[in-house]
């Protein structure tokens with residue numbers, strides 16, 4: 381189990397992590413979401429023991445994680461950390477990089493393991509290519525295979541698919557997370573891609589300015605976001621008020637609505653909006669409209685001409 385108690389850390393006198401408390405069980409997958417600069421990468425680094433905390437304590441399965449002040453070789457043996465810059469050796473081959481953390485005591489076994497991992501990330505065809513000749517996405521796939529090689533107990537992944545094209549990303553993500561679950565490897569993924577959280581994480585932790593502001597089941601966080609900041613991490617979101625939908629509201633309340641929760645309805649639509657723009661998104665259009673001088677986004681199966689007046693209803697009541 382990972383246990384983080386009041387972790388405070390800063391690269392300078394000011395703190396980047398301002399009192400992080402987190403516990404999570406072995407075998408689980410956790411997604412770390414938050415705006416750029418909120419401290420996701422820093423949190424992964426202190427969990428791995430790359431820095432000394434100013435205050436607080438981190439432990440993995442009851443063993444305290446020690447930073448460089450107490451540990452000559454930084455990093456915890458039971459963990460592997462995939463940095464955003466991959467950290468590959470440029471003048472050695474893909475196969476050598478993937479096998480870097482594997483023992484040479486049984487070379488046939490090592491080779492079989494390297495091949496298995498290269499297949500997992502679809503890099504088998506590049507086994508003898510030096511990594512300096514690979515594209516960014518290919519390097520990222522090699523780096524992923526390398527951190528998996530020695531089967532860590534806890535895998536810390538910083539934006540693991542950021543350089544990988546859409547064509548490969550979906551399959552790779554499915555294969556990787558299924559592989560980790562099958563092997564019982566715990567995983568924390570710092571990500572900007574809500575699919576990592578919604579589709580694959582058991583729990584999601586939301587960070588803002590060095591603090592954890594929400595944590596829990598990913599679907600529940602999505603469906604009941606406590607703030608616009610949290611909802612925005614999952615995509616475009618509209619901030620409306622109960623009084624926008626009905627008159628004589630005694631105590632007004634904010635309603636956070638994703639574009640797919642609003643629909644055009646000539647009979648039940650109460651929000652009168654003027655269409656400003658339409659954006660094709662593959663399975664339909666995202667429409668930008670003006671509502672009382674505010675921008676409002678809703679999904680629609682077709683393009684709507686700018687200037688058109690339409691009426692919107694909440695889908696669940698339409």
Ligand SMILES: Nc1ncnc2c1ncn2[C@@H]1O[C@H](COP(=O)(O)OP(=O)(O)OP(=O)(O)O)[C@@H](O)[C@H]1O
Nearest residue numbers: 391392396414415416417418419420421422423570
């Ligand atoms: N090596 C460093 N030295 C000094 N400050 C740093 C260093 N690394 C990060 N920071 C600062 O710490 C803060 C948190 O950075 P961090 O990289 O942890 O954020 P993040 O949430 O991972 O961002 P992103 O999503 O853009 O990767 C930022 O203000 C950043 O400028």
